[in-house]
Amino acid sequence: MPIKVVAFDADDTLWVNENYFREAEGEFVKLMATYASEEDTMKILFEIEMQNLGIYGFGIKGFMLAMAEAAGRISNGKVTAAEIDKILSLGKAMLNKPVELLDNVEDILKKVQQRYKVILATKGDLLDQQRKLEKSGLEKYFHHIEVMSDKKVKDYKKLIKHLDIQPEQFLMVGNSLKSDILPVVELGGQAIYVPYEITWLHEQAAPEEQHNGKYVEVAKLHDVLNHL
Amino acid sequence: MPIKVVAFDADDTLWVNENYFREAEGEFVKLMATYASEEDTMKILFEIEMQNLGIYGFGIKGFMLAMAEAAGRISNGKVTAAEIDKILSLGKAMLNKPVELLDNVEDILKKVQQRYKVILATKGDLLDQQRKLEKSGLEKYFHHIEVMSDKKVKDYKKLIKHLDIQPEQFLMVGNSLKSDILPVVELGGQAIYVPYEITWLHEQAAPEEQHNGKYVEVAKLHDVLNHL
Numbered sequence: 133m134p135i136k137v138v139a140f141d142a143d144d145t146l147w148v149n150e151n152y153f154r155e156a157e158g159e160f161v162k163l164m165a166t167y168a169s170e171e172d173t174m175k176i177l178f179e180i181e182m183q184n185l186g187i188y189g190f191g192i193k194g195f196m197l198a199m200a201e202a203a204g205r206i207s208n209g210k211v212t213a214a215e216i217d218k219i220l221s222l223g224k225a226m227l228n229k230p231v232e233l234l235d236n237v238e239d240i241l242k243k244v245q246q247r248y249k250v251i252l253a254t255k256g257d258l259l260d261q262q263r264k265l266e267k268s269g270l271e272k273y274f275h276h277i278e279v280m281s282d283k284k285v286k287d288y289k290k291l292i293k294h295l296d297i298q299p300e301q302f303l304m305v306g307n308s309l310k311s312d313i314l315p316v317v318e319l320g321g322q323a324i325y326v327p328y329e330i331t332w333l334h335e336q337a338a339p340e341e342q343h344n345g346k347y348v349e350v351a352k353l354h355d356v357l358n359h360l
Numbered sequence: 361m362p363i364k365v366v367a368f369d370a371d372d373t374l375w376v377n378e379n380y381f382r383e384a385e386g387e388f389v390k391l392m393a394t395y396a397s398e399e400d401t402m403k404i405l406f407e408i409e410m411q412n413l414g415i416y417g418f419g420i421k422g423f424m425l426a427m428a429e430a431a432g433r434i435s436n437g438k439v440t441a442a443e444i445d446k447i448l449s450l451g452k453a454m455l456n457k458p459v460e461l462l463d464n465v466e467d468i469l470k471k472v473q474q475r476y477k478v479i480l481a482t483k484g485d486l487l488d489q490q491r492k493l494e495k496s497g498l499e500k501y502f503h504h505i506e507v508m509s510d511k512k513v514k515d516y517k518k519l520i521k522h523l524d525i526q527p528e529q530f531l532m533v534g535n536s537l538k539s540d541i542l543p544v545v546e547l548g549g550q551a552i553y554v555p556y557e558i559t560w561l562h563e564q565a566a567p568e569e570q571h572n573g574k575y576v577e578v579a580k581l582h583d584v585l586n587h588l
Contacts, residue, residue, distance in 0.1 A: 259417035
């Protein structure tokens with residue numbers, strides 16, 4: 133069955149994202165330096181992010197709330213109002229970052245949308261993703277945005293049902309094996325994996341999951357064009 | 361042109377929501393009582409919510425972040441870690457609330473979905489809305505959820521384009537004149553207004569906007585069935 137819909141992941145597939153989280157974490161570690169080591173700060177922050185993922189979901193606001201909570205724990209209840217304020221400022225700065233596109237994205241989208249329905253499939257905050265899409269000037273290439281609360285098999289099932297197509301008619305392009313590639317392949321869809329330079333710990337797939345061989349891996353987003 | 365898609369707003373149309381915000385604000389006022397009067401606390405909180413609406417959007421996480429920031433300002437930089445912790449707990453309790461359905465919603469949806477494509481159109485957090493939909497047991501009646509970053513004319517235009525229908529084939533049911541009714545009517549769509557007992561200040565429409573007479577107002581959600 134020929135492909136009908138090509139879905140692109142957004143963060144770290146179309147534009148830089150993970151780097152901003154790493155930078156903010158670096159600032160947070162500095163802010164907590166009087167209370168704890170970098171290692172302890174990062175450990176507690178990640179624990180709190182994971183504890184709250186089920187109610188906060190993915191995105192910058194949840195990350196801000198996790199930093200605020202972690203600061204309380206790391207400082208043993210001594211965190212100051214000024215430090216909380218600094219945490220909120222770090223998050224707001226992330227929400228106001230410019231959009232840095234990867235690998236001549238516009239040229240790729242222009243070509244792909246001539247032959248397929250192109251959508252953006254992301255699990256970040258809707259508002260934040262829309263902001264980035266608007267700033268990027270890429271909005272015109274997408275039929276619409278699908279914001280998913282998670283990217284597991286059941287979420288892709290819903291998405292494909294909503295698109296009124298069969299799994300074989302769906303191709304996903306993204307930088308996360310765990311979220312963009314493996315669940316789509318499991319459903320019988322197609323997937324092109326474009327690794328990014330950094331991967332958040334939560335997104336790392338186990339090595340045995342990485343080699344089922346049912347997807348294509350390319351070095352750069354542009355190479356996607358060779359496989360369509 | 362006959363109606364093809366009926367969209368229901370979620371919060372305070374299908375289930376209780378605004379009451380939980382009012383309760384949390386009440387708790388926040390108590391928490392800030394050593395620093396400021398109820399009036400001042402509420403004024404600063406609302407100011408900060410409005411300042412951040414553009415970057416946070418709607419929903420509980422943005423409300424939590426606004427309370428944390430407001431606490432810093434209200435306390436003049438004296439807010440304690442324990443108070444910030446309490447604010448985070450207030451928000452988490454909201455995210456874990458049970459779902460209280462309004463006016464025998466299930467019976468209404470069962471009937472409406474026999475004749476139309478039914479969708480949920482909401483501007484809250486996606487994850488939070490999905491959680492409520494799953495807890496409610498109503499998921500099976502909806503073709504899908506449309507999470508909108510805002511509910512202005514341009515957002516409904518996008519939604520209607522995405523549904524591949526004409527505005528006249530779209531009917532919106534909701535409790536907010538400003539967000540659910542007036543923009544849809546402006547686009548040439550149809551709308552049924554079901555007022556709820558409380559309306560957030562931000563959602564209140566000016567009186568002159570309320571009487572353009574191009575929508576139907578009903579007292580209870582069940583009465584929607586008389587107009588379909």
